[in-house]
Amino acid sequence: MEPRDDQVDAVQHDGCAGGEAQDGHGQAAGAAPPLLGGLTGGDRRRAEARAEFFGLRTGPDLARVLASLDVFVHTGSNETFCQAVQEALASGVPVVAPAAGGPLDLVRPGANGLLYAGGDPSALRAAVAALAADPDRRARMARQARESVRGRDxxxxxxxxxxxxxxxxxxxxxxxxxxxxxxxxxxxxxxxxxxxxx
Known part of the structure; x- marks a missing residue:
């Protein structure tokens, strides 16, 4: 799975450990993706057409999917350790995450990703849009991402x-x-x- 030039791939993670029922798009059943929350009609359809939601992945398949992303989007504001963010960074992927809990220990704003005010969908969209619009910045962050979690076994x-x-x-x-x-x-x-x- 290779990233496409016209799309910033992102994994939607809702802060759950995979125990919730998932719908066909990898979302917790009945939950609207926070990244798309507030979008309706044509705006929502256009945004959904450009996003990929991979659902539950494990082992080598998870590592392959993570490494193929341009940006990892994490929306869980109640994480303590935040293994999902650490795995994305270890795969060399810049992260957008809420400025709360575990992401505060892992994401270095401007170096390996961006933090946004949790619970603020517009701040989340702005952070993702900033990285989507700047491939050079994403590349710099990607180079620093893996090193930022080296030694965090x-x-x-x-x-x-x-x-x-x-x-x-x-x-x-x-x-x-x-x-x-x-x-x-x-x-x-x-x-x-x-x-x-x-």
């Missing part, structure tokens, strides 16, 4: 997460001047194993 990501947890449990939060804003340390200590000894 499960072991390193889990180690980083454990490090964050350890920091929350053991670190004493401090303001820049060493003050205790609004009793933060007292509230943080309530749930800590050492709360009684303080």
């Amino acid at each position: 499960w072991a390193s990501v889990c180690e980083e997460l454990i490090g964050h947890y350890h920091g929350v449990v053991t670190a004493e939060p401090a303001s820049p001047r060493g003050e205790d804003p609004a009793g933060f340390r007292r509230r943080a200590a309530v749930g800590s194993p050492n709360a009684r000894s303080r």
Whole structure:
């Protein structure tokens, strides 16, 4: 599957792990694609004619489809780790994703993709349109995409997460001047194993 010059291919991902019933276009049954949300009549038909929705793909087929894309569009605002975005970046594909959750750790605006205000279909369309109109920019982002997630395997990501947890449990939060804003340390200590000894 090779990208066509007249089309920016995009995968619509609704933030679900593939457990929802899918319609014939790879969409969650009954859900309108957020990218096309608000478009009606001829405008919607023209947009649908230029988009491809691939549905559930796994293994080598998923890797082949991802690598063939010009842009990966992710619309899930409630992702924590966001494996779909990481897979797209690892395939060398620029990503458009909401500025929330996991995409904030993965997408470097202007370097390997673009972030938009989640829940704002016009901002999503504008971000996709910006990349669709600029093949040189997409190519620059594609070159940086794979490198941006190199080393983010499960072991390193889990180690980083454990490090964050350890920091929350053991670190004493401090303001820049060493003050205790609004009793933060007292509230943080309530749930800590050492709360009684303080």
